[in-house]
Amino acid sequence: MMSLEDKNLVKEETEATTTKWFDQIKLHAELIAALFSGVLIAAGWLLDKNELATASVITYILAFIIGGFAKAKEGIEETIANKELNVEMLMIFAAIGSGIIGYWTEGAILIFIFAVSGALETYTMNKSHKEISALMELQPEEALRVTDGKKEKVHVSQLIIGDQILVKPGERIPSDGKIIAGHTTIDEAAITGESLPVSKDIEDAVYAGTVNLNGSITVEITKSNSETLFQKIIELVQSAQTEKSPSQLFIERFEGTYVKVVLAVVVFMMFAPHFLLGWSWTETFYRAMILLVVASPCALVASIMPATLSAISNGARRGILFKGGVHLENLSHLQAIAFDKTGTLTKGKPEVTDIIVADGYSEEEILLKTASIESHSTHPLANAIIKYAKNTLKQSFLNPESMEDVAGWGVKATIDHEEWKIGKAKFVGAKAAENFANGAAAQMATEGKTTVFVQKNGEITALIALQDVVREETKRAISDLRKQGIYTIMLTGDSQNTGKAIAGKAELDDYIAECLPENKVEHLKHLKEKYTNVAMVGDGINDAPALATANVGIAMGEGSDVALETADVVLMKNDLPRISEAITLSRRMNKIIKQNVVFSIIVITFLITSNFLQFVDLPFGVIAHEGSTILVILNSLRLLRS
Template sequence: MRHLEGVSDAKVNFGAAKLTVSGEATIDELEKAGAFEGIRVRPEHGQPETPVSFWKQKANWNVYASIVLLITSLLFAGVAGMDHPATTIGFLLAIILGGYSLFQKGFRNLATFTFDMNTLMTIAVIGAALIGEWVEGAVVVILFAISEALERFSMDKARQSISSLMAIAPKEALIKRHGEERSVHVSDIQIGDVMIVKPGQKLAMDGVVISGLSTINQAAITGESVPVTKDIADEVFAGTLNEEGFLEVEVTKRAEDTTIAKIIHLVEEAQAEKAPSQKFVDRFAAYYTPAVIVLAILVMTVPPLTMGAPWDQWIYLGLATLVVGCPCALVISTPIAVVTAIGNAARNGVLIKGGIHLEEAGGLKAIAFDKTGTLTMGTPAVTDIITFSRAEHDLLSLAASLEKSSQHPLASAIMRKAKDEQIAIQDVFEFQSITGKGVAARIDDVRYYAGSPDLFTELNIELTASSAEMIDQLQTDGKTVMVFGTDLGIEGLIAAADEVRPVAKSVIRDLNQMGIDTVMLTGDNERTATAIGKQAGVTEVESKLLPEDKLNHIHRLREGKKHIAMVGDGVNDAPALAAANLGIAMGGAGTDTALETADIALMSDDLSKLPYTVSLSRKALRIIKQNISFSLGLKALALLLVIPGWLTLWIAILADMGATLLVTANSLRLMRNDKKHPDHY
């Protein structure tokens, strides 16, 4: 394809079954150039082909025909004898039909002195035919063809992780233009168009709600099992399901820039990127294949030349050695596991951006967390209301009335609490903001103050011993305390804190049980950081850190030979994310920066995906190691049969096929995680 006129480069991503061509070429030209490999091409955004059942695929027809010919020839041989010309022709036709694609590749490789599994099999089958082993030659070809068909089946299964993502978003949407509603293909929808989404419909584009209220099932994008309420100004994503309300959504991204499109693109890139273990296997195979050829030659020649053994017997054993040595199972041992695991993670709301990052997650010894917005909710909430001279309801009404004009985050927390409790807000007069300390205002001819304990000290309003003790205790618990009172004395305290996420404690516990140290890095003061760290259950807390201090701490942890991940929001923590062995971003669905900068993006703000990711990665690593052991172990056992001269072509191909089947079935176990919610890792 690279040699086509107008084409500057061409790349094939086998994991995604995707061809990327730089330059210009027609579909017919590309298919003609790839005809040797039987490549079929269709445009990426074109109409997808109707899936054909595995059993009905054209690539398998030759296998069926060769099986029929083999059985017919064996039955005929029982009547006319193995030496009858018709029997020989039947076996020959079975070999040619079953091994057609194999011989195509094998002869081409022989012409260019390229030695791979196709070359080894071609030599072995031709050799078997030359020494009169027609039946075994035909059986070997058929079993090899079946083995390749099973490889295709397993790769198709693994690729479904991408194709299922592609099918999530509708191809058309109902758009309101010039006062009319019309169905428009996503490629023709423009930014700024208004999309009508009825109950029970999926969203075709990313956008912002401009009218309506509904709950949206975002599981396809973020992996969240609980639907999320969406109101005006909330962001919504293509591929999510509108459950009950009628929505009007202003489109904010083109079809190719939607979150789901980016996820698909990143998953495809990730599946194309080779994992370290895959690179090792490729390097090993480069030496392994020539070594097998040398071993086969030695098996064929050494016993006859040194011990006078019969040539035909040892040539046959040498051919069987070639078949055993086919590195089919070894070559697919890693990529099929990586492709399956990354696809599974993507469907469960975890975007892993390459095989290398998948393997890194499995080897983690420590995970560092940013505090605000990662271990905590990111916004303060009222935690305690303590009254001294009036009812709690009245104190909250007073506080909300004073704070309604303030811009302080703690004022917002009090206003949210008052709204939740349906507290009435009173009119205030002579409002005054006291910078850095609090606010003051008159309500019903009484001047009230709200602010830090220091404000009341400056105003010479005495704190009682009991109130001072309560303030100290609340601050020790990591809470910020606001004092409320008049010139005559203190009337109550309201404490607020950035609350720890509900799942944080269980997630940290699970990570610690998995043998992973947990570290919290924050710019907060030591007292607050210690309190939050204690609530979350992390093993280490580092406070008063500037961004560069976080970076230095990550470096120190890595120098201590700890394989470390950093979990943050992908923006403020970018240096630390980059410095860690693995950067993990929270809430990737809403931020392009998180998708682009992190190695792994948790598509929702759901920490429970973290143990799931580590667990999936460890399982993938175990399976990769098992696959390599299976593929090499079975071959080693079969090769040992050469010594007593027991190895046959039948045993050789069954050992090769058995290893391929084992590797395939073992890798596809990684798909089982999507049978249950990822929280149940």
């Protein structure tokens, strides 16, 4: 006998399966209705062939109702809401008109193909929405909160900044935070698109929706649930799906006027040819109905939106988030791109590039003593030296006997009864620093490097050079943009020497150094005057004004919240070559839209002319016109491919 618990489990599973089955039917209802209307058309045609006219007409009427219900409802609702006739209403009139003159088969086929094209448009929309659904399913609904050693499961919406949560191996992280205990490897593919897992230790940031692979970690919440990077991604994609491009807005404005003109011409065609050209009333009305079908701008209306949604979906899948079709469209017109330096072209953190050691000293000893002292310092450059030492040395650091941080100059310490100084040239003796290693410091300064001197018992023993290094992918990104004919320039607040050095390594066309945030805006305005369409790429709060000023603002995904909110495009993986990919995607989209528009206009013009010359019959007119609509949508769906 099955236990009550087992029975309830089976019942729940059955209900879940049934719900999922109904959801699938609901999702594809439009396509199912279109295909069923096709079956009814075939049945109506067979009944007509067997001289069962009444049954045939009833079957065709059912095909009209079932196949055309969704589009008729959409057309009527939009007409009432906008007080403007639309292409759906033209199709309804054309189908009814075909039935009135006895062309039930043609009218039903018109409805069938129109319904299929509508189902294809819905498929494109659903494909785009799928990116959101897939994201939403990644975020856990519950978290294991730890308070005074006690664990309790809570909904993620109850988490507040400062809460501590336990994330076990294999679980998804429920909210943004930083690790305060434990170390692990995180799969961040859902957020950054990076396929390789990332090692995380104490104080490292973790993001909602990413997967904790192999270690238990305690995370301190740093953002409320509504402010997480995960939620921002969802909001960005949702915004992109609802915002229309200039081309789409133009087509929609054009549609209302065009429909009125077509209806006026059709009414004129119902009478004029009979009196002016001697056509019979039957022929006159027949040609008017064909005109109503072939002059409808179905393909033209479907030329833009499916292409735009497909491109946005493609971009979202590759970690390129567009805030709207207008920004995606504008990317193809770019002639120049301005880059911020720190965190955009460079890694944003200084790294040790050179160590010069005085004769008679061991580099390993100098590095060990220097890193041991710097490990007790809070200076930003200290972290870079410590990191370099950890990667180079194979021994643990020493403990200084005494330590003094001299603000603005450096640090003094005693190790093994030896007095050490680490800091600026004037801290260890300006003249001695200037002459050290044949004036190496001056040469490094021209290369944009920061120099730190190491002194032991009053003698300079080493020079350490640090620099915010150019990202590995930067040069490739700039090269790709140059091939696309785009001028590149760096706007940075750093010195002339640093700006020149970084611009040279990145192979930029030009650079402007010593820029304050307001200066960046002014330079950007000058660039717009010269190049018309200019993009700005940045990641910091100070980049926000320039991002807003540019024709297209592009933010790095790991940048500040202000930059993310101000920008029009976000690169989730901080991967600069994605800019070139985004421009290529934009150009592909605009090319496909042009193909669709030109093809639609040619087909409509050809069919209207053929109708006036009495070369085209209603069946061919229906198939050619609606077939062109389906071809346009299928052409747009090519953008879903990478």
